[in-house]
Amino acid sequence: MARRHLIERLPDQATRWAVYRLLSGRSFDPRFTTVLAICQALEVSPTELAQFSGLLEYTERGQLAHTLRLRAAVQRALGLEEETRELGTQRIEEMIGVLERRSGVATAPARSRRRAAQ
Secondary structure: OOHHHHHHOOOOHHHHHHHHHHHOOOOOOOOHHHHHHHHHHHOOOHHHHHHHHOOOOOOOHHHHHHHHHHHHHHHHHHOOOHHHHHHHHHHHHHHHHHHHHHHOOOOOOHHHHHHHHO
């Protein structure tokens, strides 16, 4: 993407100015909001931007996407009432057990693992 196209895709003039300063070498320490605006304009995640720039080791996108979806689901579950959260946890543990059996992975039952960790 050309520099001009990136600048045009940014949300506001202040962000455009901050990115211009970065691209011209006049600034070396951008605000996180500026980094997020660049990511949005490039249609990549901050992790992908860091990987592309060499700051992070590359991770397969499929794995990362699944991890992010799982984390988002857990955050949503944490916002539920305690009784509902417990029911959801039980269902997830049951589902994981089914998937483990189906794939041939031999693990201890979820409740045993929880006790062993305590």
